[in-house]
Amino acid sequence: MNTPAGCKKCGTSTVVYDLEYRFYKCKTCGEYWAYDKDDPDYEETDDICPVCGYYDDSPSTDEPRKCYNCGSEW
Secondary structure, eight states, X not given: OOOOSSOTTTOOSOEEEXXXXXXXXXXXXXXXXOOOTXXXXXXXXXXXXXXXXXXXXXXXXXXXXXXXXXXXXX
């Protein structure tokens, strides 16, 4: 599991992944989030990197998309 480069709320790099509960958590601001495809609320989206699972919520019309976490393009 790849940890995102930074917190999507405060931007710090103090993000950890909780293996037991399967979510990311920022140790600085307490923000947490998950990308678990088994979650019943999960929806397919072009905003999730298919390589590392990083979610980019910034508006973009760029083709191809580029992941700010791992640099892959899709």
